[in-house]
Amino acid sequence: MEGLKIPFLFSSLFSILIISNAVDIITKTQSVTGNNTSVSSGGSFEMGFFSPGNSRNIYLGIWYKKISVQTVVWVANREIPLVNSSGVLTTIDPGILALVDGTSSVIWSPNVTGPVAQLMESGNLVVKDANNNILWQSFDYPCDTLLPGMKQGKNFVTGIDRMLSSWKSSDDPARGKCTYRCDPQGYPQIIMNCGSVEVFRTGPWNGLGFSYLNLKLNSVYTYELVYTKEEVYFHYQLVSSVVSRLTLNQNGAAQRWIWVDRTQEWVIYRSAPTDACDTYKLCGPNGNCNIGNSPVCDCLSKFVPQNQTEWISGDWSNGCVRRTMLDCHNGDGFLKYSHYKMPDTRYSWFDKSMTLGECEMRCLKNCSCMAYTSLDISEGGSGCLLWFDELIDMRQYSDKGQDIYIRMASSELVQQVGFNGKKREIVAVSLALLIGLLLLGVSLTCYLWKKKRKNSQLNREGNLMQNSKQGYTDKSQNDDLELPLFDLTVIANSTNNFSINNKLGEGGFGPVYKGMLEGGQETAVKRLSKNSSQGLDEFKNEVICIAKLQHRNLVKLLGCCIQGEEKMLIYEYMPNKSLDYFIFDQTQSGLLDWPKRFHIINGIARGLLYLHQDSRLRIIHRDLKASNILLDVDMNPKISDFGMARSFRGNETEANTNKVVGTYGYMSPEYAVDGLFSIKSDVFSFGVLVLEIVSGKKNKGFYHPDHHLNLLGHAWRLYKDGRSLELIDEAIWDSCYLTEVLRSIHVGLLCVQQYPEDRPSMSSVVLMLGNEGALPQAKQPGFFTERNVLEAAGSSANEVTISLLNAR
Structure with missing residues (x-):
């Protein structure tokens, strides 16, 4: 059957859905239609009002028609129930389907104008135009259930991301903390999150199924992953009369259900996660989980634990490294x-x-x-x-x-x-392969040596690879570089000869241009200004610091161009600009809801943890701020601009400088006053960033009519008074999880405490953001007024110079 069509012209057809209260629903409806409070498609599903569990709230939903146990598969007004009031599903001018309460307020609406609404046999509620084209459909806005024919994935053209989201509880269908979505970054896989924690990952699609479970042909359903330029999605279809659905519950479990007519009940056919080894990243990087072992975690063959003591104690989070x-x-x-x-x-x-x-x-x-x-x-x-x-x-x-x-x-x-103990023939083949690889390495070395020799005179003229203070020689730094060298002609062509239309911005280093390489890869080209002595230092420092760093939350350096007087760095292009573009702009801030902001906070934290602890050298960024956090196409944060960074070797943890570089509002007290910097200097800057992300306000230049404190001082005052909720940006109120936001504010205040020894390390910060344990009381922040920043800098005992006051 095609389903029940509802012409908007005859809104009285929906009068059967009038509600006065939960007790009167059936009585009033039966007096009109003689059946339940619903509109049937004539097939498998019906639509109407219901109250879940023990709740007295009223919701408009869709459920199975022929299943004796009411099983709701979609809820229209899941966030705004009808509470102790009448309501009706009707049309409002100019022909828009709407759920209206007793005060004539619109509770829910697809907000499209079309002559026909139709409940399809598939369970899909659609609004169509006169030519039968679908203008809106409930399948694009799933709740906790994936029905046959529904798409779980993202449409790159419309931006619609069809993901499952759990109910808050069995009595409350509002959006819960868990989501189950098809992630298009890299090669598609389905990822489950509960709050900010990644709970489970299916692995990529391999043609037969997702790699965590090679699904076999069965008599119940077929399945497929579709990946085109326009969209990516997973879907399934039933191949028999069996009724089946896929759901996400509030505890973070994806479950495949089968309806059994004989027993009149739903039974679980398959569930994920299934065991401890399905826990995301349980064994850390390069770790291997095997449920048949005890303990379940070990390192992949040829790998060893990064920290043997932690590993033996059962802390596998740092994973393994190559032997x-x-x-x-x-x-x-x-x-x-x-x-x-x-x-x-x-x-x-x-x-x-x-x-x-x-x-x-x-x-x-x-x-x-x-x-x-x-x-x-x-x-x-x-x-x-x-x-x-x-x-x-x-x-x-x-x-x-x-x-x-x-x-x-x-x-x-x-x-x-x-x-x-392989056979001799295998040994011979392996040795031959090894010799071939060595010959290839020699050829590559000769090629690179010739290229370096060609540019050696240019390098000496620019004094690019000289740094006597750190004990580097030209040779050692050239060896450290190991970056692809781009020809000037290639970069000029990619940027339309450094056209003003390609210019993305300009900093202390020089202008930045958008480029497009021949293969279609987009790049950001930082071109050293010929008149910038500071830019030359930044160029040298950035190459040395970031050339070998690889982390998902650090911007990736693709190569450099050194030719004549031209010196350029080529980075991956970040289409969503920088974090400050969003959080400090009233029109853009609404695009970053709380889940995105919390994801950004966690990403920055993990990037800093890598710099401070897990990278080849301990890197202190020294200029962490909102404009130096770039956002990729999926709003993943990337720490950028390492021109001011310093690296520590061995057991070094702290250093002193007589030239302070950075940005007011983000610099820690000990750095701005005494020139002392350490990993705790970056922790302070991170804390400032967290408070800015939560509040949508800048620390420097913050104004409040009741006091003269900056953002840190304002947050501190609210925290002491138990009023931290007042700090939250209005743009994220509708999307925020209050416990996560308040915890983030608390962690931010711990990071900006006045004394470095009181501030947590980034490893502790990552743990604090990712769990729900008790947090220590925060102490007074450093530099909690604009005035005491300037007074402290002016009273410096060692003549520290602030060489950079504002964002570059």
């Missing part, structure tokens, strides 16, 4: 790991047309490529999937999963052959 460091130019290779759930693909690359052999060569040529596998394992395998970051959230199975090839130093490849 032997990679040496790309001297010949790395790949080891095959079988029966694994594939790692997190949010920082991956893929090509559907490559063979596995071509995939291996593509990965081998890129020193940043950590692993590869077949994109599609059906019918013999095809396509290529590469990873460029740490291998996160892997687990091993005994009889399913797929193969992955992980990059290893050549010495580990030889050891594997010896330990496994």
Whole structure:
């Protein structure tokens, strides 16, 4: 059947849905229609009013018609119930479907004008125009249930992201804390979040199913992942008369249900997560979870725990590192790991047309490529999937999963052959491969040496690679660089000859241009200003600090261009500009709801943790601020601008400078006053950022009619008075989880405490943001008024100079 059509012209058809209170619903309706408070599609579903569980609130929903247990699959007014008032589903001018309460206030509406509303047999409520085109459909706005034919994924054209979101409780269908969405970043996979915590990840689609579970053909449903330029989504279709649905509950479990007529009940057919190893990132980077082992976590073969003491104690969060460091130019290779759930693909690359052999060569040529596998394992395998970051959230199975090839130093490849006692022929093949890789490395070295020799005179003229204070030589710094060198002609062509139309902005370093390389990759080109002595220092420092840093929350340096007097850095392009563009602008701030802001806070925290603890050198950024946090297409934060950064070696934890560089409002007291900087200086800046993100206000220049405190002082006063809610930006009130927001404010105040020893480390910050444990009381912040910043800087005992006052 086609379903019940509801012409907007005859809104009286909806009079059967008039509500006065929960007791009178059935009585009043029966007097009109003789059945329940619903409009039927004539098929599998019906629509009407209901009260969930023990609640007395009234909601408009859709449920199964022929199922004896009322099972609601969609709720229109899930956030705004009808409470102790009458209501009617009707039309308002100019022909817009609307749920109106007893005061004639609109509770819910699709907000489109069309002549027909129709409840389809699929359970989809649609609004159509005169030509039968769908203007709006409930399938685009799912609640906690995925029905057959519904799309779970994102439309890149309209921006609609169809994700499941749990009910708050069995009595309250309002949006809960858990979501289940198809993530299009990298290669698609489905990710479950509960609040800010990533709970579970399916792994990427491999042609047969998601890699965590190779779904087999069954008699209940078929399934498919569709990925085009316009959209990406997962969907399924029933292939029998069995009734089945997929739901997300408030405890963070995705469940496939089957209706059993014989017992008149729903039974669980499949559920995820299923065991401890389905917990996202349980064993940390490069860790392996095996539910058959005790404990369940160990390191992948050829990897060892990053911190042996923590690992033995059962803290696996820091994961594992390679037993032997990679040496790309001297010949790395790949080891095959079988029966694994594939790692997190949010920082991956893929090509559907490559063979596995071509995939291996593509990965081998890129020193940043950590692993590869077949994109599609059906019918013999095809396509290529590469990873460029740490291998996160892997687990091993005994009889399913797929193969992955992980990059290893050549010495580990030889050891594997010896330990496994392979045949002589295999040894010979491996040695031949090793020799070939070494010859390739020699060829690459000769090529790079010639290119460096060609530019050596230019480098000396620019004094680019000289830094006597840190003990670097030209040779050592050239060796450290290891960056692709772009030809000036290529960069000029990509930026339309540095056209003003391509200019993105300008800082202390010089102008920044948007570029488009021949392969279609968008870039941001920072061009050193010829008149900027500070810019030259920044260029040198940025290359040294960030060239080898790889983290999802750091902006990626793609290469540089050094030719004549031109010196340029080429970065990945960030289409959503910087954080300050959103949070400090009244018109843009609404685009960053609380989940996005909390995601940004956590991303910045993880990026800083990497710089302070997990990178090759301990890096102190020294200029962390909103304008230096860039946002990619999915609003993921990337820390940028390392021109002011300093690196520590060995056990160094603190340093002193007689030239303070940074931005007022973000600098810690000990840095601005005494020139002392450490990881706790960055923690202070992070705390300022957190309070700015929550409030939508700048610390420097903050004004309040009741006092002369800056943002830190204002937040501190509200915290002491138990009124921290007043700090929250109005733009996020409708989307915020109050416990998360208040916890973020508390953590922010802990980070900006006056004395460095009182501030938490970034590892503690990450833990505090990610759990619900008790937090210590915050102490008075440093620099909590504009005046005491200036007085402190002016009374410096060691003649510290503030060389940079405002954002660059």
